[in-house]
Amino acid sequence: MLAINHLCGGLTFTATFCSFQDINIFEKPEYLALTVFGALAPDIDNTKSLIGKLFYPIAKKIQEHWGHRTATHSFLACIVFTMFFATVQALTGAENLTTIAFFSYLSHLIFDMCTKSGLPFSIL
Template sequence: MMARSHALIGGTAAVALGACGIVPLTPIMLIAAVVGSLAPDIDHPHSKLGRMFFFVSYPLNAIVGHRTATHSILALALCAAMMPFAERAGFSKIGFGFLVGYTSHILADLLTKGGCALLYPVSRVRYGCWPAIKTGSKSEALLLVPILGLIVGIAYHINPTFFRTTDVLRGLFEAGVF
């Protein structure tokens, strides 16, 4: 998927978790979720973060390729393992937001034709869902709406009162989301 799709899905997932009361939704958590949703593509030199951190992206891409190491269960586990350290340092919302975004990225890429090497470094076999969509295609844009709707729908089902407050929208506007 493209960066915009990943950012929308990661941000929406963070809002949904805030709505469910799992963690208080703050602007910093939302920003961390969006950054986390872009982070796995650091292994692609032409991605948003890959262009910013080309000194990491190019060598990483040359060594492991795209959608392998950074799109694996091991990478996700390493991110999760950092959570206690983030919490001790007072950055629990940033760590949680980043992990939400990172997870959403991998799940979203499973819907694409490229899939993800989930078991890397044990295996380079790429896993995905069928039917898979082409990254950057019209089908990606069409699939994005139901994905976002599903995330919001689940959160609404768990806590409908969250979405009835104007404070949520005001907070999202102040955070610069809209």
């Protein structure tokens, strides 16, 4: 999938599921930024992706070591991403970061599962 697809899908998916918990991702700029980042984050394993270009040294290492749609496209990576933002939320006193991080990252995984290439079933 292209970055624009993940952005549009991630915004829609995250806004929908966060609204069930009375969270409006369009309420604050940081919520929207986290949604965009989370929706693109799993593609940090590809140096040709938008986020891979922004974080090129990290993307290159991940791509060389694991390849595309492996380590960062897993439920474990989703949990690690979510826990990172749970820690940020706890340390800063910010609200709703954990929920937004989870749904935005999960959106990427679900949309990649729907492509022809799919995702390998892996918890790691």
